[in-house]
Amino acid sequence: xxxxxxxxxxxxxxxxxxxxxxxxxxxxxxxxxxxxxxxxxxxxxxxxxxxxxxxxxxxxxxxxxxxxxxxxxxxxxxxxxxxxxxxxxxxxxxxxxxxxxxxxxxxxxxxxxxxxxxxxxxxxxxxxxxxxxxxxxxxxxxxxxxxxxxxxxxxxxxxx
Amino acid sequence: xxxxxxxxxxxxxxxxxxxxxxxxxxxxxxxxxxxxxxxxxxxxxxxxxxxxxxxxxxxxxxxxxxxxxxxxxxxxxxxxxxxxxxxxxxxxxxxxxxxxxxxxxxxxxxxxxxxxxxxxxxxxxxxxxxxxxxxxxxxxxxxxxxxxxxxxxxxxxxxxxxxxxxxxxxxxxxxxxxxxxxxxxxxxxxxxxxxxxxxxxxxxxxxxxxxxxxxxxxxxxxxxxxxxxxxxxxxxxxxxxxxxxxxxxxxxxxxxxxxxxxxxxxxxxxxxxxxxxxxxxxxxxxxxxxxxxxxxxxxxxxxxxxxxxxxxxxxxxxxxxxxxxxxxxxxxxxxxxxxxxxxxxxxxxxxxxxxxxxxxxxxxxxxxxxxxxxxxxxxxxxxxxxxxxxxxx
Numbered sequence: 001x002x003x004x005x006x007x008x009x010x011x012x013x014x015x016x017x018x019x020x021x022x023x024x025x026x027x028x029x030x031x032x033x034x035x036x037x038x039x040x041x042x043x044x045x046x047x048x049x050x051x052x053x054x055x056x057x058x059x060x061x062x063x064x065x066x067x068x069x070x071x072x073x074x075x076x077x078x079x080x081x082x083x084x085x086x087x088x089x090x091x092x093x094x095x096x097x098x099x100x101x102x103x104x105x106x107x108x109x110x111x112x113x114x115x116x117x118x119x120x121x122x123x124x125x126x127x128x129x130x131x132x133x134x135x136x137x138x139x140x141x142x143x144x145x146x147x148x149x150x151x152x153x154x155x156x157x158x159x160x
Numbered sequence: 161x162x163x164x165x166x167x168x169x170x171x172x173x174x175x176x177x178x179x180x181x182x183x184x185x186x187x188x189x190x191x192x193x194x195x196x197x198x199x200x201x202x203x204x205x206x207x208x209x210x211x212x213x214x215x216x217x218x219x220x221x222x223x224x225x226x227x228x229x230x231x232x233x234x235x236x237x238x239x240x241x242x243x244x245x246x247x248x249x250x251x252x253x254x255x256x257x258x259x260x261x262x263x264x265x266x267x268x269x270x271x272x273x274x275x276x277x278x279x280x281x282x283x284x285x286x287x288x289x290x291x292x293x294x295x296x297x298x299x300x301x302x303x304x305x306x307x308x309x310x311x312x313x314x315x316x317x318x319x320x321x322x323x324x325x326x327x328x329x330x331x332x333x334x335x336x337x338x339x340x341x342x343x344x345x346x347x348x349x350x351x352x353x354x355x356x357x358x359x360x361x362x363x364x365x366x367x368x369x370x371x372x373x374x375x376x377x378x379x380x381x382x383x384x385x386x387x388x389x390x391x392x393x394x395x396x397x398x399x400x401x402x403x404x405x406x407x408x409x410x411x412x413x414x415x416x417x418x419x420x421x422x423x424x425x426x427x428x429x430x431x432x433x434x435x436x437x438x439x440x441x442x443x444x445x446x447x448x449x450x451x452x453x454x455x456x457x458x459x460x461x462x463x464x465x466x467x468x469x470x471x472x473x474x475x476x477x478x479x480x481x482x483x484x485x486x487x488x489x490x491x492x493x494x495x496x497x498x499x500x501x502x503x504x505x506x507x508x509x510x511x512x513x514x515x516x517x518x519x520x521x522x523x524x525x526x527x528x529x530x531x532x533x534x535x536x537x538x539x540x541x542x543x544x545x546x547x548x549x550x551x552x553x
Contacts, residue, residue: 024484025245051374054489055498055515073487073500073515077374077388080395084487105377108523116209131202131552140210147214 003028003083006048014040019088027084034070034087034096041072041085041102050074050083053099056109058089058117062143067091068119072099095120116141167195174203178283178538181548183522185537192534197526201519204552212512216478217243217319218455220512225313227516228550231272233264233304234492235550236317241398242488242499243319246481249450256444257321258400263334263437264307264316265399265490266430270341271300272493272545273423273430277348280420280542284361289351296344299337306330320454321447335438341431345424353421362417366528366540369414376527377520380495381426382544385419387412392491404436416543423545453479478507494518494545516550 003023007030011018017040020031032040044050055073068089075082089096098121100106110121111130118139121127129136138145146154167190174182182203188196208227212220224239225232244250278293301311306327308316316323352358368378370386383390391408393401409425411418448454451470460467473479481503489498495517504510521544528544529537 025248025486027486029485052379053377054496055487055500055513057500057511057513059502059511071500071513073498077390080390082487084485103377104372104375105520105523108519129202131205133202140207145210147210 001048001079001081003081006083009047010040010043013043027082029084029086031086031088034089037070037085037087038097038099038102041099044074044083044085045102049076049078052077053103053105053109054082056099056106056113058113058119058141060117060141060143065090068094068117070096070113070119089119093120094118095122097122098124100124115139118142165190172537174200179541180279180546182552183541183546183548185525187534187537189534194529194532194534194537197529197537199522199525201522201548201551204548206553208553209512209514212509214508216507217481217509218474218478220509221317221319222313222315225315226549227514227553228272228492228494228497228518228547229312230275230547231268231493232312232314233261233268233316234272234490234497236314237261237265237399238488238490238492238497238499240317240319241490242486242501243481245486245488246484246501246503247319247450247453247479248482249320249448249453252448252450253320253399254445254448255400256442257446257448259437259441260322260326260446261317261399262401262404263434263441264314266434266437267300267303267334269430269493270427271297271304273427274300276423276493276542276545277420280539280545281352281358283538283542284358286352286355286358289348292344292347292351296341303330303334303337306333318447318455320450321445324458325446331438331441334434338431338434338438342428345427349424359417361535361539362420362543363413363415365416365532365536366543367414368524368528372527373414373524376524378495378524379520380491380493380517381422382419382495382521382524384409385411385422386414392489392496396489398488398490403440404433406433406436416539419543480505480507489515492517494547494550495521514550514553516553518544518546518548519551522546522551 007021017033017036022029052075054075057071059069066088070087072085110124113119114127115129115132167188169188173179173184184200186198187194208223224235227235274293274297278290281289304314305311308314370388373383373386389410394408406429409422411422447457455474456467456470461471483503483505485502487500489496497517498515500513501509502511528540
């Protein structure tokens with residue numbers, strides 16, 4: 001099944017959820033609303049065989065509304081196809097439902113996303129920091145978090 | 161009289177010779193049985209993803225060396241392929257570049273698997289294998305040094321090509337080395353495969369089914385040992401891998417022993433790929449002809465003003481890319497290594513997310529050790545082949 005067919009079927013099933021479809025360098029990206037993300041991911045896994053969640057990450061588009069985007073890179077081990085799902089998350093009380101019930105691997109990826117970007121995953125079994133120390137303040141991958149860390153001289157770029 | 165038992169919680173790592181770096185495990189034990197294992201990571205976090213947002217695309221290449229520092233060229237390859245895809249110059253890469261990249265990444269796979277076997281066997285108690293493996297690994301670090309000047313952090317690939325051509329005479333050296341690999345693998349097998357202690361410590365240890373492995377995201381040799389026939393080199397070929405004939409070793413045992421056998425078979429296949437690539441290697445340019453984004457050849461930089469200007473611009477301000485996002489992954493020695501890049505049209509990546517295979521594979525550790533013996537934890541950490549540089553980034 002080609003990406004177009006899959007996207008068409010996804011649009012048919014979740015007509016009010018799909019916001020945008022982009023194709024770039026042969027890769028398809030579907031942006032969907034975050035409310036039904038678990039249903040959409042379950043549908044992608046069960047009906048189209050996207051059984052491997054390769055990667056899950058957050059992106060900070062500081063200054064835009066909604067500010068965050070959660071990105072799911074999916075892979076189908078049988079047909080060797082890839083597709084990307086994205087869901088926007090607003091800045092105020094940033095949260096989205098967990099997909100760790102759909103793919104177990106999402107557990108640590110979501111912990112990392114919470115740790116580095118401060119996006120909460122509702123119903124996550126174990127939402128703790130993973131890379132930063134447990135008592136760390138702030139979320140380092142946010143665009144308004146200084147590269148040198150808090151309370152230090154700002155980075156001036158390479159001097160040579 | 162019924163004995164009163166209670167569980168005991170012990171700490172393993174981050175300073176522990178068998179955790180392969182700074183991995184900390186909190187183990188809850190009932191006698192010698194592991195009831196619960198909780199990995200703690202992040203001790204080696206250097207913020208590579210954050211740093212890359214403040215560097216040009218070329219300046220990030222040396223950072224990728226420091227992800228999986230036992231397989232730097234695989235990381236280099238994943239990253240440069242991702243940037244090339246973002247730029248849309250994937251088809252412009254000269255044939256010689258693709259072949260040398262394949263040779264070097266397959267040598268890297270051997271290098272990584274040799275360290276894995278050495279440490280895995282040492283953890284279980286087979287000291288000799290460690291010395292044998294490091295003897296062969298030394299040859300690969302020598303080759304690394306000759307092509308890139310560094311024995312570990314190579315920084316050899318460039319966007320659109322290579323830092324330099326292979327030095328004279330190295331092709332013969334690589335060929336001799338690759339031809340010697342099957343005999344060496346035979347030697348390791350002679351020490352381990354039929355060894356009763358080795359079998360007792362590995363057969364049936366750390367089992368995980370194919371469904372559970374896919375659910376938790378395990379990729380690479382660990383997944384192929386559960387009977388899933390999937391290898392990115394063959395199934396989503398990159399860098400001209402569709403041009404070589406090789407087998408993808410698959411086993412169905414799901415245990416530490418079969419993961420060991422899959423990796424040994426992979427070493428034999430890597431040697432075959434290297435020999436094929438050397439046979440097909442022809443002289444040619446080592447940089448793509450895209451002057452706006454790819455560094456000009458060194459001899460032009462010193463002889464030609466136009467090339468000097470391009471060189472200067474690419475080195476100082478970097479190159480701009482068209483806005484967009486791509487995901488590119490390669491079959492690294494440990495599994496699927498992916499780079500997800502978002503470009504906003506500037507000379508810096510807007511966001512770079514690395515999908516490190518070790519990070520995801522480590523997530524499977526609790527279900528592989530819970531309910532098993534404490535001594536098996538050591539075997540399972542070894543068989544997962546984790547590198548903390550890549551997990552913590």
